[in-house]
Amino acid sequence: MIPFDFEYDRPGTVGEALTVFRQLDAEQKNPMFFGGGTEIISMARMGNVKTGAVVDLKAIPECRVFEYDKDRLLIGSALTLSDLVEAKRFPLLDHTAGRVADHTMQCKITFGGNLASTIIYRETVLPLLLADAVVTVATQGGLRDYKITQIFRERLQLPRGEFIVRASIEKRWLSAPYIHVKKTKNEKVDYPLLTVACLKADDKIRMAFSGLLPYPFRDLQWENLMNDKSLSFPERAEQISALAAPHLLNNLDGSAEFRKFVLNNTLIKVLQTLKGV
């Protein structure tokens, strides 16, 4: 049971969502956009979040799109992670989404909700960072397209009252060689000790991580080392691990030292699987 009341709004269009959010904000109701709602509900139950209104985005057709438009795949923010997994259109995203929480939760968590999560992992952003995704945002001035790196730095950086409508990916990335590795402390269903997602294109490996730092990221310096043909696979892994070591998370899920060990071994596996460069 959630120990306080709030208003529930389910707009049917982008315009309605923006308008109702603005009205609720003016009424001092501290509204929140609501995707799958798993995080809001669980945190509200515990008293860790308080709101006077939620604006459910799942009935907006533009947020439910999952189709090709010329040379791009459009992925609506209100699709559930199960929708992504079942459709099998972007294998790296399918695998990433399929390892977030457990299967039944994937039937409720939305793509946009995972990107906007306050929990630090936000793993579905990894394929977007690698594939130079373009994200369409609903703003008071209409729909606007941004490069993923313009609006996602450590976490989603959108002005209050704006929300993600969809992401789009160039088709060429959908069939690129990839690998996704998620390591957890113990159980398969858990937060990541580390998650690494990689795409290979033009003979270069792109890689992005979650679980190592308090936010997901892609680091070009690490990528340059990963693609440095003058180094052996273990040398590349060791140098990246050394760079990472001072910054690694050190918590109950795993010590920084253990994360460094796992990172080193995982990078070697990635290089072997993708046949290096």
Next chain:
Amino acid sequence: MFRIKEKSILHLNVNGEDREVVARPSDILLDTLRNQLALTGAKPGCENGDCGACTVIVDGWPIKSCLMLTAEAVGKKITTVEGLKNAPVQKAFIEKFAFQCGYCTSGFLMACHALAQKHPNPPDYVIDEWLQSNICRCTSYEEIGEAIRVVLSQKQ
């Protein structure tokens, strides 16, 4: 736009029937099913989306009803364990002794039933992934796995 500002009469479709409930916008589906409709098959366990004891099927997908607002369920088709009515998976659970205390059973039944409907011929890893959503503290996992495989084999 669908809007609920306060405690209101809501219309839900549960187990094929249109039902009226009185719910606050912040009410959880699990509580509404149990307290207003006396459908107590969905069990409160962790109430945090971890255990799966409260699993119901919404528009064909297994959903943890502790993490769904009642208001969200308006316009959707909800199936609880009471709506299965001698489904093959229930028979298989009995034949394979796939429960001990029984508290998690309705949640497992719903996950297994949804799996059989969505994926009549799934590879083993898909069965494992779907079943990892539910916890049985009596550890009947082996028997539960056997039961769902019996149902799936009958579908082939």
